Amino acid sequence: MQFKDVIGQSATQQHLVDMVQQNRLSHALIFLSKEGSGALPLALAFAQYTVCEKVQNKNAAAGPSLFGFDERAATETPKALNDSCGQCPACTKAAKFIHPDIHYAYPVISSGKSGEKPKSTDYITDWREFITQYPYGNTYDWLQSIGAENKQGNISADECNDINRKLSLKSFESGYKILLMWMPEYLGKEGNKLLKLIEEPPPNTLFILVAENEEEILPTILSRCQLVKVPLPSTDAVKDALVTRANTTPEIAAQLAAICEGNYREAMQLLQHAGEDWISLLRDWLNFTLTRKLGEQVKWVSEVSALGREKQKQLLLYFNHLLEQSIRLRVMGDLHTMSEQEKDFALRVNKISSVSQQQVIIEELDKATYYVERNANAKMLFHALTIKLYHIIQNKALFLTN
Secondary structure, three states, X not given: OOHHHOOOOHHHHHHHHHHHHOOOOOOEEEEEEOOOOOHHHHHHHXXXXXXXOOOOOHHHHOOOEOOEOOHHHHHOOOOOOOOOOOOOHHHHHHHOOOOOOEEEEOOEOOOOOOOOXXXXXXXXXXXXXXXXXXXXOOHHHHHHHOOOOXXXXXXXXXXXXXXXXXXXXOOOOOOOEEEEEEOHHHEOHHHHHHHHHHHOOOOOEEEEEXXXXXXXXXXXXXXXXXXXXXXXXXXXXHHHHHHHHOOOXXXXXXXXXXXXXXXXXXXXXXXXXXXXXXXXXXXHHHHHHHOOOHHHXXXXXXXXXXXXXXXXXXXXXXXHHHHHHHHHHHHHOOOOOOOHHHHHHHHHHHHHOOHHHHHHXXXXXXXXXXXXXXXXXXXXXXXXXXXXXXXHHOOOOOOOOO
């Protein structure tokens, strides 16, 4: 994977490149980010950049050719590269995740056989397939892809021993030996087995840890690593990626990018249900709620409950997005990023509720989204949310369509 394959992150990419080119590369880095930001693709691209033969100037450093002195090689200054070449043997292997000097560690599960202690290498084929297809996936996606179901993943003491063994060996091809560990939060106290290796690594050994929660990382490991904070990509970057990579229309891409707020994984999840007419569904919901049409409310809740968890989640996220846009519309005036249908909805919401009421509704929608993700009973959840909406707005006005 190359830097050009990562969505956004140009500033962070340049920072990493500068560390290599200026010989300021720390032996242990933690890429810290939120879900869907692209920290794992960035780490994969950085590992490939580090082993790239052209970046390492192997040809320039080779000296005289076998049949005499190469004047051109002696006089030309290699051009600094801001990305791996993608063509040399090292890049070819790294792109397929089979480079012998790039090792991976990630949460795995036990197969259930007594006495068996699984390690990352036992799942390397699954891992290569996963990061090829879902580089922006989270740990839930990964564990489900290897059949974890309700099992908890972890990075075990045996894994740590295996890492110590691998990194004690000489590199095979590259000037560096690299360990890329995804989700070090899954290291328990067993992670202390790596402390000596991280503190006093063999020459040209590089640790790249990719994490989402700084508080769950062992403090002893955290204190020995240089922190690289990876921000969420911009809304425009996500929108462009949805158009160019997922062949999404600009209108749908703009809507999804605004809802997911930089989380590309979330955007791809929402894309599966992007054809729904959410505004009409929301308008009906508010109409039935504020006019106290109880029979219609029950029917609406039943219909939404049958949609499935992902669609319910998208509905709530989109409602939240429209409420946030309503507040911006009230404060900033006209917003060119909104469609006419969205603007009409936002104006109607502003007529029936104040900013403080909208903020309370946003908080309730956030809670509901949290419960949906955890498989709450949909009928009970949306019935309760309907009652809360009514009491928040207190029948101040009727939300009627034209």
